[in-house]
Amino acid sequence: MSPAEEFRQIADWCDANHVARDFYGEGELIAGLERKVAGLLGKQAAVFMPTGKMAQAVALRIWTERAGVDRVGLHPTAHPVIHEAESYQALFNIHGVIVGHRLRPLTAADLDAQAQPMACLMVELPLREAGGLLPAWEDLVALRDHAAARALPLHMDGARLWESLPFYERDAATVAGLFQSVYVSLYKGIGGIAGAILAGDADFVAEARLWQKRLGGVVVQLSPMIASIALRFDHRLAMMDALHRRAVDLARSLSRVPGIRIAPEVPATNMMHVYLDAPPERLQSARDAIARAHGVWVVPDARPAEVPGWSLVELTVGDTILELPDADVVVWWRRLLEEARS
Incomplete structure (x- = not known):
């Protein structure tokens, strides 16, 4: 908006x-x-x-x-x-x-x-x-x-x-x-x-x-x-259950992608940490390239994880992800990681 x-x-x-x-x-x-x-x-x-x-x-x-x-x-x-x-x-x-x-x-x-x-x-x-x-x-x-x-x-x-x-x-x-x-x-x-x-x-x-x-x-x-x-107060409060359920489902799907790990394994809220087996600078370069070519902004900024060569992304499930099936989300995360590691 x-x-x-x-x-x-x-x-x-x-x-x-x-x-x-x-x-x-x-x-x-x-x-x-x-x-x-x-x-x-x-x-x-x-x-x-x-x-x-x-x-x-x-x-x-x-x-x-x-x-x-x-x-x-x-x-x-x-x-x-x-x-x-x-x-x-x-x-x-x-x-x-x-x-x-x-x-x-x-x-x-x-x-x-x-x-x-x-x-x-x-x-x-x-x-x-x-x-x-x-x-x-x-x-x-x-x-x-x-x-x-x-x-x-x-x-x-x-x-x-x-x-x-x-x-x-x-x-x-x-x-x-x-x-x-x-x-x-x-x-x-x-x-x-x-x-x-x-x-x-x-x-x-x-x-x-x-x-x-x-x-x-x-x-x-x-x-x-x-x-x-x-x-929007009442409407947003009423969405919290759905956002949490969506986060749990998405975490399960993302965790199946090689090179991705989720913490907590089962999200307690509509947010989670996503760990990716690629350095932050390469991840963000791949993200920007995907955005320019396809108009899809896959992830926010990544930061270095404690494991060398890995990145950490804070993911919050909001209105956009709520309406998308897992397959439509996971395909871009998978592509992001592949391009960052290529």
Whole structure:
């Protein structure tokens, strides 16, 4: 969809729903979305923020201030660590305590092995850098129980929480109920222009609004962003089961191609890591050649895998792949690998 097409869609939806402008975070459009997501997450309140990075930083700031402890527990691949230039430390002088192993979800044993005092523990669901891996429900409950025994709040990095629900076969409120605060993305699986929700108890969200203002996150008008989310929110949530099933089927088919391996072997969400027996530069050269010759963009950018000569591609099953049979997808991956290795 082009920007012009998306903006027309937003305008039509606003016209049909008699949408009024919001003003500095006030207005029924934004308030209605906040109430809706808070209800889905089973939390007392929620606040919309323009970015997930802001939401996560605010959550960590609140928990450290409440605890009087400047350390927070973070997985080795936590988004603030590897994608945000350690913003929590630069902005708030918060120190990260690394908990767990980078290739698997956090466990109760990981927490027990870390004796340092922490203000909270951030838990990412799913673990993006492990191909969307999720802990078993029993393991997640055990982590919650061990954290509770230490009076340690759990904060969920739920950027892909919606995509995780089919795996757990539980609703969002049940999963979020294990956590004292939750961040969810409204652009990844939902498809909005941008935006995030930070949810928790009423006092937590009141503090979050204050920090949002301090960080310059209260924007004069957010109507286009909110409308782009609201017009597709219910529809996108309803697609998560189908996207997950499609990812599982596609992973099975791709894994039969010599030189391709999938992690996790059975995807927990609609994303997976695809390992290919070809170096990234050759893979991307072959991809670009296929795109020029056939108008088919097979894969996003590849990066070096830990095995020399192999590449890693993060694959997310979305609307396009959802409608294509396995054979029509696999044939291009097979050709891509053949050309990269020739």
